[in-house]
Amino acid sequence: MRIPVSWLADHVALPEGTTPEQIAEAFVRVGLEVEEVRPLAEVTGPLVTGRVMEIEELTDFKKPIRYCTVDVGNLEEDGETVKPQMIICGARNFREGDTIVAALPGCVLPGGFAISERKTYGRMSQGMICSVAELGLGDDHSGILVLPSGTAQPGDDARELLGLDDTVIELAVTPDRGYCLSARGLARELACAFDADYRDPAMIDVGEADDAVYPVHVEDLEGCRRFVLRRVTGLDPTSPTPWWMRRRLMLAGIRPISLAVDVTNYVMLETGHPLHAFDTTTLRGALVVRRANAGEKLSTLDGASRELDPDDLIICDDSGPISLAGVMGGASTEITDSTTDVLLEAANWEPATIARVARRHKLPSEASRRFERLVDPALPPAALELAAQLLVRYGDAQIERGRTDVGRPLLPLPITIPLALPDRVAGVNYGRGVTARRLSQIGCRIEVGSSEDGTAVVVADPPTWRGDLNLPADLVEEVLRLEGYHTIPSVLPPAPAGRGLTAAQRRRRTVSRALAATGHVEVLPMPFVSPQTWDAFGLAEDDPRRRTVSLLNPLEAERPELAGTLLPGLFDAVQRNVSRGMRDLALYQVGQVVQPDEHQVPAPDLPVDRRPTDAELATLLAALPKQPLHVAAVFTGQRERAGWWGKGRAANWSDAVEAARTVARAAGVELTVAAGELAPWHPGRCAELRVGDTVVGHAGELHPKVVEALGLPARACAMELDLDALPLIDERPSPVVSPYPPVLLDVALVADAAVPVADVAAAIVAGGGDLLEDARLFDVYTGEQVGEGKRSLAFSLRFRAPDRTLTAEEAGRARDAALALVAERTGAALRV
Structure with a gap:
């Protein structure tokens, strides 16, 4: 809404000396957004009204040109009387006898456009006939400004007539304050801001409606x-x-x-x-x-x-x-x-x-x-x-x-509020009479009374032009707005004593920090997914992961569902990074997924005109699907880059498994890894992740068909773990560091190639007892020396006692116990 200050001054008695900048500040104080304060551009030099005496049409040019004789009155310049001016003009919206505005030589129009006498189109032009845009009065430049007959005499100064000392204020009016799209509404707001007198232009005696003037x-x-x-x-x-x-x-x-x-x-x-x-x-x-x-x-x-x-x-x-x-x-x-x-x-x-x-x-x-x-x-x-x-x-x-x-329009209903409610909401003592005075200023009819318990109340009839005033909170906002939001102190409320983060919150933070510390980068992709994604994943038609929650108003029509896995969002992040030249990726996300059960009922529509009942809220909560917290990671390209230090290493399934182990260690649980099979992972390169007998996730290399369907780099790997399925360890013992030296022993075992390495490692740990501090696989060998269908597994064992220096004999006995249990469980024997 654009409005000149002079128009506002017709309806509100502004304090003497009020500047346009102060008016703009007043609008801001009462909650309106001022986009621009534009003074009408200053014009210097001779700018006068003139009368077109004669028009000569010049037809020798590509466009029609007029050579006009303009009467500019009896102007004196350097002691001589200025005669009618000859001016070139291309506009067609005027005729002989019209009153126009002429900028004579020496005049400077808005934008620094200087007017001089010059030759153009073969004639000497002694000025310019001005349009609305050239004078800074508007945007119309389709023709020149033609003044109504009798508005001015030739030679009159056009500045006063045009009101070039005025200022235009442009405001952005929010949808709830449509009454401000008028001089009437803006002047009323200004009167409230300055506590000034206001004249309503709509206060007109219209009389009674008698006969209909038209059916x-x-x-x-x-x-x-x-x-x-x-x-x-x-x-x-x-x-x-x-x-x-x-x-x-x-x-x-x-x-x-x-x-x-x-x-x-x-x-x-x-x-x-x-x-x-x-x-x-x-x-x-x-x-x-x-x-x-x-x-x-x-x-x-x-x-x-x-x-x-x-x-x-x-x-x-x-x-x-x-x-x-x-x-x-x-x-x-x-x-x-x-x-x-x-x-x-x-x-x-x-x-x-x-x-x-x-x-x-x-x-x-x-x-x-x-x-x-x-x-x-x-x-x-x-x-x-x-x-x-x-x-x-x-x-x-x-x-x-x-x-x-x-017809009869809908009129606002009366609203009753406690007289002191604005004070309580703002935490400010506004003083006696402020609530009633401010509500009266915006046009409310006020009646002050008492409630049944003796509390002073205000009954306000909102004005017909304020359809946004429907609740007591609306009236409170009006009082606070007109008194000034700047008068409300910015005081932070005291934080209540608490117990800090919950155990689940601490675990989530710990897991995220652990992954970040091991070289993974966290991303926050959108949780929406397309139904075609499950086809690309290779899921069977009866796979429960196809069961999703559809959105009524999705942000993207192509992605209208909330998924039960984090992988689609991570794969989207990989695609965007690869398209921008980043191929070596180790991305992770910690977030909730949505897993509706087979008999999930839709959420009910709750009433908006009152607070829902406890039964309605219980029905709503019962309709919510399960939303467990998952953690997932995806790997592409080089996990270790090549350089002067040596060759790089491509990311593989072991990195995905290690990321899962990192999560488990951060959560304080023991993770068991076994061979598994689940889409979208490669059947022969998928690990099933267990805690006890519970499957909590999968990790490994993605199926080549999935990689091709989703446009991912070759041999991409991924891991996803149900964090809520892990036992929640609230209190973890602090690690004890032994001051005594370790005993390091290496063993090489020959086992059938079909025996999982995880089973061999688990048997070593179980047989080594309390003295075995760590067991790490460092080499795998297959060849003629170990026989067909066999492989050699080399482990590095570290033994240490917490209270003494361990002897070689004690470490040897613990190693032998571990080897005996390995032979019993897996059939593996010490390589000779």
């Missing part, structure tokens, strides 16, 4: 809550729009057209209520307000033929649709240069309907912008009366007796 039938009283008509006859179609009105329209960003149209636009900007004007002579029978029928068409004022939707609200007569209600009028009843009989319409339309119509037809307008933000339902008679009086004053028209007024 109207409203079929849809939900879509059209009130429909008011006023008729003006005998309008002089040649009457120009007064200059002051044209200037205000241009500064607000609206191009003047004709008196009747300009008056409706001016009243809209003045009061906030859009109007529409029909040429009464073009109407055929009574007006009907209804929804459109399928297949109906309407030619709107912009020249487009639009096919109407059954949800569209339209105004019709016997000939069919003549207006798209609240958005744009029809071409068949348009005000023309010969219109003398005008039917003015002001209606109260249902906001959501107008918003849908404007968006459906891609036809945003100044009218729809206001209607979809709520307009004052009590305003139509006053807005029509103001428009009719302006047409009488400037167009020599007559107001016909009677007014059509159909």
Whole structure:
């Protein structure tokens, strides 16, 4: 909303000496967003009004050019009288006898554009005839500015006439404050900010509605809550729009057209209520307000033929649709240069309907912008009366007796709040009478009384233009807003004593830090997934992982589901990184997944007009699917990069298994690894991760078909673990570091190739007893020396006693015990 300061000053008694910057600051204080404070650009040098005396058409050029003789009055320059000026101009929207604005040589227009006498198109041009854009009054540069006849005499200084000392303030009005899309609303806010007197332009005596001025039938009283008509006859179609009105329209960003149209636009900007004007002579029978029928068409004022939707609200007569209600009028009843009989319409339309119509037809307008933000339902008679009086004053028209007024609008209901509620909410003692005074300033009718328990209360009737005031909290916000949010102290509330993080929260942080410390990078991909992902994963049709939760309003139509695994999001992150040249990746995520059961019931719709009951909340909670916490990682490219230190190493399934072990160690549990098989992993390179007898996850190399379907690098590996399935170790003993030296022994065992290494390692640990501190596989050998179907497994064993220096004999006995148990469980023997 753009508005000049001079217009605001007509309705509010600003303190003397108030600057535009102070006005902008006042708007900000009461919660409005100021986008720009633009002083009308300063013009220096001779800028005068002139009268076009003669026009010579120059036809020897590619575009039409006019050589104009302009009377600029009896100006004195260097002691000599300035004669009529000869000026070149390419505009076509003026004629001989018109009053224009001329910038003479020596004038400097906005933007530093200096005017000088110069030769152009073969003639000497002694100045420039100015357009609205060149003068900084608006954006219209389609033609030059033509002033109404009698506005000024040739030679008058144009600065005062144009009001170039004014300032335009542009504000961004939020949807809940549609009343501020008018001089009326903005001036009221300014009066509240300065505690100044305010004059409401809508306070007009409209009288009683007696006879209907034109027949109207409203079929849809939900879509059209009130429909008011006023008729003006005998309008002089040649009457120009007064200059002051044209200037205000241009500064607000609206191009003047004709008196009747300009008056409706001016009243809209003045009061906030859009109007529409029909040429009464073009109407055929009574007006009907209804929804459109399928297949109906309407030619709107912009020249487009639009096919109407059954949800569209339209105004019709016997000939069919003549207006798209609240958005744009029809071409068949348009005000023309010969219109003398005008039917003015002001209606109260249902906001959501107008918003849908404007968006459906891609036809945003100044009218729809206001209607979809709520307009004052009590305003139509006053807005029509103001428009009719302006047409009488400037167009020599007559107001016909009677007014059509159909329907009754919805009015705000009274709101009761404790008198001290704003003080309690803000934590500020505002003093006596502040609540009542501030609510009165915004237009509420106030009645102060007492409740049954003796508490002082305020009963406020919200004004009709504030449809956003419905709850006690809304009134509290108004008091706080007008008193100033800056008066509310910024004091942090004291933090209540607590027990810190829960054990589950500590475990989550520990796991994430452990992975980050071992070279993994955390990512936070979106949790949404496409149904086609499961086909790429190679899941069977009855796989429970295909059971997901669908979103009613997904951010992406192609990804409407919440998955029960973190892998799809990680694979998306890999794809994005690889497309940007990053191929060596070790990414991880810790997050919740959604796993609905087979008989999951949909969530119920809870009421919004009251607090849900305990039973309704219990039903809602019961409908929520399981959402366990998972941790997953994915590996591609080089896990160890090559350099001067040696060759690199490509990431493989062992890195995925080691990431799972890292998670288990951080969680304080023992993880058992065994061969497994689960899509999307490679059947022969998949590890099943167990804690006790419970499967908690899988790790390994992805299936080549999955890698190809998802566009991942070859031999990509992944791990996923159900963190909530791990036992929660709340209190962990601190590690004990022995001060005594270890005994290091290596053993090489020959076992069948089918025996899992994990089984051999588990037997060594179990047989080694308390003295065995660590067992690590460091070599695997197959060949003729160990025999066909056999392999050699070399382990490094570390023995240590916590209370003494361990002897070689003791370490040897512990090693022998470990080897005996290995032979018993796996059949492996010491390699000789």
